[in-house]
Amino acid sequence: MQKTVLSLIFTLFLGQLAFAQEEYYFPGEKFDPAIPSPSQFLGYPVGDWHTRYDLIVKYFEKLDQLSPLAQLQTIGYTHEHRPKVILTIASAANMGNLEQIRLRQIQLADPSQPKPDVNAMPSIVHLGYGVHGNEPSSAEAAMLTAYWFLASQSDLAKNLRENMVLHIDPTLNPDGRDRHSLWANSNKGFPPVASPLDREHNEAWPGGRTNHYWFDLNRDWLPLAHPESRVKVDWYHQWYPNVTTDFHEMGTNSTFFFEPTKPFGSENPAVPRKNYEDLNPRFAKYFAKYMDQIGALYWTKEVFDNSYPGYGSTYPDIHGGLGLVFETASSRGHVQNSQRGDITFAFTIRNHVVNSLATMEAALDNRVYMHDYLREFFETAVAEGGKDAAKSYVFGDEFDESRNRLFVKFLLDHKIKVYENSADVTVSNQTFKKGKSWVVPTNQPQYRMVRTMFEYEKKFADSVFYDASAWTMAAAYGMPFSAATGAKSGSEIKAVSSPNFTFPEGKAYAYLIDWSDFYAPKMLFEMQKAGIHVESVHRPFSSQTQDGVVSFSSGTLMIPMGFQKLKAEELATKLKELAAKNGQKIYAVQTGLNVTGIDLGSNSVSAIQAPKVLMPVGTGINSLEAGEIWNLMDQHLGMPITKVNMEQFGRVNLHEYNTLILPSGNYNSLSESQVNHLKDWINRGGTVISLKNASLWLNQKGITKEVAVELKDEPKDPDSLPFNTRNDFEGAKEVGGSIYLAELDLTHPIAYGYHRKNLPVYRNTDIFIKPSADKYLTPVKYTANPHLGGYISKTNLEKLKLSAGVIISSVGQGRVVHFFDSPNFRGTWFGTNKLFLNAIFHGDNMD
């Protein structure tokens, strides 16, 4: 026993000597012996294991403790409470002067300030790793790169430390990383198994790519739906790095990709051409040089979308820096067989290490050039903004204070200047009221982000999109907005104020709450949870309230005091508390006899059932869509939703729930008896909310009878086409993600809380369904001319015109509410969330 322990120690010691200097990653390089290498610190050679996130942070803490040149800061926490950290490394002189360096960089990015002497400014480089948790090589590369930058005795490293402030974010997505690392480590064999079929290489649903709510964080730099990106973008605006990287992995049989991306085809129209045509080629030479040295294969310029502003490698391009995406072949696991032999984890790590070094060397050689570019970027932004036909954009929804507040905060988070609108203004038949609308001038340093928020792009050089081709955020937030040449702006908004409504004191016959506000559903949920009986008024009316006569629209919430379990004072106290918390205005009335419209005891008033919601998840289900729903319910309503694995679905007694959400996915694993149970439950009054192809499945099972749109003269594909055009030709038929105009039936419960017939919606499916045979049950329909922004083929656009956006199928006592667009897309379509929430709270009134 003792001998074994001794020999183990001996082996470990020898092993440590062998890997202490990280010979594989940095052959022949000398390091400062006072700084432990990652392998020394971890006790295993980098590449032998998927390093747990807490150990990566511990290693960075160690560097911070040991060296005055390294400083670790926590900038926030993930949903699962892992710290989000940034390690900063620079020379002693620069570390002692860090705040000045930061302020000078901000000054450089601000054209209203004098330009500082860029020759004296260090390059600011931000190496970001691991936004996709199951692309794990990059976080290991982050540790090695930090070690090299801090401890290497090479001339290059010394030069870099003197002339660069390096920021390292080891993992943009710590929650996803640990989910995947646990999988890879716990399924590792001894010896490791290279067969792609091995369990180690095939993660269980939903995999580690995404964050806690199954969101792709490499889409979230624009929407900022998650804390990981919110703190990141906030940090970004404190530094305006000259160069920002984003390291990924792709298929095992691939090689390595670095920018430039495909010219024009997938580039962002707001980014200056100089970025693509000058900056990218300058840097590419360095990547090629480093990859040539290790004999690695690589490619550039083909595919890889670089247009969507929410990518970690595109957002910096819209902020005066250079964003760089790298993709290495993946070992996905510790070793996996490929067409070029076994790909090891260490091999993939080394690819990212050498490109980290190449990035820094390129940034160093182009230090002054990149500073000048940063300045020029913001100067030309102001100038171009000044020339824009739209001198400003005016926006605001007079019916929804919470959504206004969310949107203003969102613009401020992206450092866009927003002003109060100081006078009522009418532009293209829309009136924007003073005090309830805001003005964003185009003549500002963030002009290119202003375009991102308010402009629709319709012209594209290419027709194949890796992702969304439209991202007009004002539309996503459901904001009425318009270019407004003459709008006058009042004082600048620096922060979003909290709502402040006075609660009506004294006795009440009933309380009323308008349903238009974004947080009205949250208020309803919390009232029901507190045991308050709430009803919905299904017709418009007006009542005498504490504020005089007030008009209310369909869907208004009514709390009748004669039907409550809580005592009147208790109820008022609770209501006051919830109203303050959720920013809701409460009206008190002293009589059920209304001034106009129906009275409060009408047959068109009904009790609202508390929703009990079940959603199947797991193998076969679209995790992104399911995650959007889970996130909406958790983060915006605080309402529990039971996520049942498909494997357990057969064991569920559906009668314990009244609402079933079916995200897109494959439901064929359900047995006939399970389908019969589902049919029986719907027939007895259940509400199904189904999205896109889940609706097709219900149709196939005979539960619904909706019909697909077919064009009379649909153009036929040519009989024969060149082989190498296949991807482009077939890709052009897809609806990758774009924005359309739908028309609402404002009298239908799906539209409760909406005041305008026209609503922009987001769509990323090519399922086109005819309106219902029942003329009352297609309350959301695409208009005759629906295309607002993004790419769509002509044939698809024809099919989309006047087709159904939302359609309700009556099934016995129950119903299916079908959504063919994406009401909860990327956690950012606040404008259409209400449609979805109406289906949850008012589903039983929809047919």
Ligand SMILES: [Zn+2]
């Ligand atoms: Zn990736």
